[in-house]
Amino acid sequence: MIDECLVAEFRIEGDDCPLAAATEGLDATIDARPPQLRSDGNVLLQFSAQPSEELSATLDADDRIRYLHVTHADGRSNYRCLSKHPCVVHELVDEGFLVESMRYENGGSTMRGAVVGYDVLRGVMEAAGRTVGVSLQRVYPLRTDDDEPVGRAYELTPRQEESVRVAVEMGYFDLPRPVTSEEVAAELGISKTAFLERLRRAQGSLFGSLFG
Structure with a gap:
């Protein structure tokens, strides 16, 4: 059994992901759940933002986004859609990165999650090094009472x-x-x-x- 679990935060710049691209030049911040990769390579996305007709229009106009659905609750716009663009985060997931949250703003994104042990962290860091624009922002041990974020x-x-x-x-x-x-x-x-x-x-x- 491995005792050490680490929380890691990565910053992605230069990614042409639809959500990152949608925030380029817009005063918008998107909070997203971990993307779900389908066997056909398409990605299911669920995310939210402050209500913005411009953001909704930008997403709707992106040919890589399909089946965009928007609801509104508690002062937030909640989106669900399918993306035909692969997410960079899946390259880190393949190495053992457990994504917990993602935030898109200013054309980039920040992802936060966990890795189980330093050996896995090294593998994730090697994958990040092979991916243009991915850098480690911080890493720290997960407390024993942190059963969930x-x-x-x-x-x-x-x-x-x-x-x-x-x-x-x-x-x-x-x-x-x-x-x-x-x-x-x-x-x-x-x-x-x-x-x-x-x-x-x-x-x-x-x-x-x-x-x-």
């Missing part, structure tokens, strides 16, 4: 999970509070309003899960 356990989006995590790391919830919401927002690279909105939505999901 926080976002999945409490239905948080990757951006909400990141905002809560950074806020905790910076002491935003401590008393007395050593940092302001503006400082946390600056660390995240977003506005104060966007940070507080993410935080309220995350708290709503967390408290809803705890108290029904």
